[in-house]
Amino acid sequence: MKEIKCNYCNKTFSQSGNLRRHQRVVHTGEKPYKCNTCGQAFSQSNSLRIHQRVHTGAQPYTCNTCGKASSQLADLKKHQRVHTGEKPYKCNTCGKTFSQSSNLHVHQRVHTGEKPYKCNTCGKTFNQPHTLRTHERTHTGEKPYKCNMCKKTFRQSNALKKHIKIPHRREIVQM
Known part of the structure; x- marks a missing residue:
């Protein structure tokens, strides 16, 4: 079997299609697969297929426990942790565990002190966007x-x- 080498990074592939996909995703940024409904472009045909469910409303994945439907398998697996109690993401600093990686990422700001959300009115900073939105109401007077x-x-x-x-x-x- 002939190995085909990527001319950007020298990684080898046994099929030319896999090499082309690798180059689009990793090196060139080319996105030849375009959604006919909204025009969004993708580097892989499978990504386009999954995206099109946004327009069709298709939800082919269903939770066996509660019946919740999802358009993506990854979202269903994330949802199922509600039922299993699984928390696979662990903070290396304090050991607290989370069911979603995004929640771990936000939690880690407690340890780093990072506050990336800044009030445009007074300059006060916050570690979560919803905390900033709540704070901004002190300036606007909004009481929703x-x-x-x-x-x-x-x-x-x-x-x-x-x-x-x-x-x-x-x-x-x-x-």
């Missing part, structure tokens, strides 16, 4: 959470929950 019982509004959902538990506890018991 509204009590259905008395119409009082709040900047944070937890403040609304606390409000309902204390002033409206008798009303809730009577319902």
Whole structure:
């Protein structure tokens, strides 16, 4: 069997198609597979096929435990950790474990002190985007959470929950 060598990095392949795919993905950035619906381009035909489910609504993967449907197998596997309790991502600093790598990445900012989200109004920085959005409401005055019982509004959902538990506890018991 003849080995075909990549002229960029000298990695070898037994099939020319695998070499071409390698070069597109790793070296050239070429994206010859284009979505006819939205125009987004991909380096691999399989990536285009998966993307097209966004437009068709196809969800071929189903959770055996709860029936939740998903368009991608990787998303289904991530979802199934809700049922299994599996937490394969571990923080090397403190040992805390997570079900998703993105949650581990955000957690690690506790140890590094990284705060990549900055308020454009006052310059204060935050380690999570939702914390920045909540903070920005102190400048805009926005209060998107509204009590259905008395119409009082709040900047944070937890403040609304606390409000309902204390002033409206008798009303809730009577319902």
